[in-house]
Amino acid sequence: MLEVKELHAYYGKSHILQGVDMQVGSGEVVSLLGRNGVGRSTTVKAIMGEVMPHGSIRFKGREIAGLPSYRIARLGLGYVPENRDIFPTLTVRENLLMGVKDAHKSGRWNIADMLDLFPNLKSRADTAAGVLSGGEKQMLTICRTLMGDPELVMIDEPTEGLAPLVVQQVGDLIAAIAKRGLAILLVEQKLSIALRISNRLYVMGHGRMMFEGTPADLKANAAIRKDWLEV
Template identity: 70%
Template structure:
């Protein structure tokens, strides 16, 4: 589904990504872990075309490095940014409508279905997005991306600042998304949700992938966790 090879990216003269290699297969949940500042968010922004890439990024066999963000999204790659970025002056329903790439075709998800899955959003369908709680905004942001019917989504720190109960809801939604055949690249700093739902995971350090394995194998690697993950 997604194949990233020797990916480099720069912010000015700072060399942030220094040859990142990883892949995500269809229907898989893959986590990209690491401490703050190691380049996790830059990786997804670079894949999405927000940061100029050097190297190869193949999505569904097509080279997408250098394409515009909207072209990448149209190919079926969704992105839920770290800051949630809902449109505060638009209503919940309008936020969801905005996620649809076209009104002509029906995707895997509908607005009514989203409201059934998240009754809180349904009850506040005509309320401006800006007044929702942090958890509701996170759900809205994920649902909005799903309305575009992506084949894969990249989610940056979805549990940041959320209460444990909401984190559980996020985990359930991610598993439901994967069940419907949508691949997920989950970018996380915390291990809890990633270990619970990921099929595979990568650990980043200093702009590179420093470990690849499964949740079980990572739990057996105390040295890796101590060096690259624990604070």
């Protein structure tokens, strides 16, 4: 579904991505792991058109490198950025409605689905989103993206800064989404979540892929974990 080949990206003169290759298949959960600053967030931003990409990015067989973000989104690629942007003065329900791309077309997700997936949002559906906790805002941004009916969603650092119990809830939500057959590219630092819900994993270092394999493969590879993941 998503195929990236020889992807390069720059911030000014800094060469951040140095020939990234990766794939995400239909219905597959793929995690992108690595320490801070290795290029994981830049990878998803380049795929989404927020950073100028150099290389090939194919989504559902179509070359999308260089397209504006809104056109990429309309092709069925969803993106949940790490900054948890919500509309603070709108209610939870209104925020979810803002994610709908076509009001005349029924997608695979609706508001009732979203509120059932996360009961905390259901109890606060008519509350202004600005008063939600950090974990609730993260859930809301994920659910709002799903309201646009993407076929693949990229989720960037969803558990960053959250309490352990909320981290578990976010992991459960992503696992529940995956069971619906949605393809997911997850940028994550917490190895426990990635190992639990992923079909495959990539490990990045210095703007390149250093490892690709299954959770079992990564568990068995102590050298990769030590060199590229452990602090």
